[in-house]
Amino acid sequence: MFETLQQQPADKILELVAMYREDPRADKVDLGVGVYKDATGLTPVMRAVKAAEHTLWETQDSKVYTGLAGDPAFADAMIDLVLSGAVPRANVAAAATPGGTGAVRQSFELIQMANAGARVFVSNPTWPNHISMLNYLGIEMVPYRYFDEETRGVDFDGMLADLKTARKGDVVLLHGCCHNPTGANLNSAEWDAVIGVLLETGATPMIDIAYQGFGDGLDADAAATRKLVAAVPECIIAASCSKNFGIYRERTGLLMVVNNAGDATALNQSTLAYLNRQNFSFPPDHGARLVTMILTDPALRADWQSELEDVRQSMLGLRTALADELQRLSNSDRFGFLAQHRGMFSRLGTTPEMVEKLRKDHGIYMVGDSRMNIAGLNAQTVPILAKAIIDAGI
Numbered sequence: 049m050f051e052t053l054q055q056q057p058a059d060k061i062l063e064l065v066a067m068y069r070e071d072p073r074a075d076k077v078d079l080g081v082g083v084y085k086d087a088t089g090l091t092p093v094m095r096a097v098k099a100a101e102h103t104l105w106e107t108q109d110s111k112v113y114t115g116l117a118g119d120p121a122f123a124d125a126m127i128d129l130v131l132s133g134a135v136p137r138a139n140v141a142a143a144a145t146p147g148g149t150g151a152v153r154q155s156f157e158l159i160q161m162a163n164a165g166a167r168v169f170v171s172n173p174t175w176p177n178h179i180s181m182l183n184y185l186g187i188e189m190v191p192y193r194y195f196d197e198e199t200r201g202v203d204f205d206g207m208l209a210d211l212k213t214a215r216k217g218d219v220v221l222l223h224g225c226c227h228n229p230t231g232a233n234l235n236s237a238e239w240d241a242v243i244g245v246l247l248e249t250g251a252t253p254m255i256d257i258a259y260q261g262f263g264d265g266l267d268a269d270a271a272a273t274r275k276l277v278a279a280v281p282e283c284i285i286a287a288s289c290s291k292n293f294g295i296y297r298e299r300t301g302l303l304m305v306v307n308n309a310g311d312a313t314a315l316n317q318s319t320l321a322y323l324n325r326q327n328f329s330f331p332p333d334h335g336a337r338l339v340t341m342i343l344t345d346p347a348l349r350a351d352w353q354s355e356l357e358d359v360r361q362s363m364l365g366l367r368t369a370l371a372d373e374l375q376r377l378s379n380s381d382r383f384g385f386l387a388q389h390r391g392m393f394s395r396l397g398t399t400p401e402m403v404e405k406l407r408k409d410h411g412i413y414m415v416g417d418s419r420m421n422i423a424g425l426n427a428q429t430v431p432i433l434a435k436a437i438i439d440a441g442i
């Protein structure tokens with residue numbers, strides 16, 4: 049029967065990783081895959097994670113199943129981290145999932161279960177996995193304008209006009225902070241306007257928050273999400289712990305469903321547990337347990353926050369350094385957007401041909417849509433990248 053299978057499109061980013069690995073040039077620069085790297089190119093285990101793992105190894109006396117929604121203490125800790133009391137805890141149903149991807153996937157299934165005809169509005173562009181999962185599940189997708197190729201900021205008028213065409217029963221997928229792949233984000237007044245349109249249309253918001261702490265800080269990055277959940281009757285939030293705890297391979301995420309209008313939390317909670325049961329039964333526990341230990345132990349939490357803040361500052365420093373160097377070389381402000389963008393990514397805003405030229409001529413690897421992982425840079429490679437961008441005529 050398997051002869052009926054067709055080749056699926058290869059993952060562009062993983063292809064890039066393989067090409068980079070085979071490139072013999074010593075001064076090659078990897079701005080591809082979306083993981084944080086320190087100045088030496090490593091993705092370290094965070095200190096608090098190591099410490100929690102040590103304690104867990106010493107104290108954990110059973111690995112028996114948790115609940116279908118994971119350990120409730122993990123949900124409590126993460127709801128507090130993301131929402132910080134923006135809505136009463138009783139309004140939030142939550143289930144642990146395998147990573148943020150699992151939370152997004154379970155969200156889509158929940159949407160389909162609640163309304164088989166729901167359309168999901170996604171930013172153009174968005175994280176490619178949003179699109180492939182929606183296609184896989186056969187959910188209709190409506191792109192809304194987002195990135196302004198000219199300013200490299202948000203085409204906010206276009207975005208708002210497109211969101212106004214959503215209806216009750218549709219879902220609007222928003223990135224809570226640090227938009228992937230562009231790095232361009234809404235300001236606070238723009239979030240207010242989006243909330244206004246959601247209330248007007250009755251569409252349900254879904255927030256994907258995968259980089260809390262990577263942009264303007266833990267609270268600042270969640271501010272829009274908190275404001276939104278408090279203002280709308282219902283909302284879905286998919287949170288990832290992969291980046292801000294550096295536990296990519298532990299597959300740790302939380303799906304939250306907020307209901308402010310009535311008393312739907314128990315029903316939502318049992319639906320999330322049911323959906324987990326259908327797909328994988330019990331969610332992974334190791335990463336979730338580490339996150340819980342870190343968030344609930346004041347010393348571990350303080351150490352985690354301080355290391356996360358160092359990570360954030362290092363990315364901001366690289367942004368500024370790159371924008372400054374480009375300003376010096378180009379004698380213009382046209383790359384100033386790099387310092388305005390937030391999170392791990394910036395979209396340079398150039399053609400696939402130029403991206404290819406940067407790779408071939410300069411050994412600089414970025415995704416074909418010109419998304420750069422800013423954390424892939426260091427003090428030595430910032431000038432190399434800036435010079436290559438100018439030499440290529442971008």
Ligand code: PMP
Pocket residue numbers: 082146147148149150152175223228256257258288289290291296300301
């Ligand atoms: N959402 C977005 C926008 C992301 O960029 C990512 C990570 N690339 C995720 C969700 C999920 O990450 P993970 O499954 O590794 O937690």
